[in-house]
Amino acid sequence: QLQLVESGGGLVQPGGSLRLSCVISGRTLDLDYYGIGWFRQAPGKEREEVSCIGTSDDIKYYSDSVKGRFTISKDNAKKTVYLQMNSLEPEDTANYYCAIGSCTVVDGMAVRSWGQGTQVTVSS
16 A cells, blocks of 8 residues: 655745655555656645656646646655745645656646645745
């Protein structure tokens, strides 16, 4: 059974930056065989996909709302996926969830397992 644990959320002012981390554990795991990504859900809104990274580093998907501001990366040795978030806006406020499954550049993720989430609040 795979476990995904997010960290790095918090309160940040508009224009600021945060880096989210997702540590994945459970059985022998090679991240190069999986797609891993980030979703977010704001109060009263549906969960939306933010970004994912596929079986190679050239397979990356970003939603239009974060393209150019967020960067996804992974460290297979640490079994960790990161989401660097720059130029944060109040509209980025949400609970951010890590997910594992498959990822394509065009369609994003098909999710197999979810993390519990980490809250990001962008406010002055």
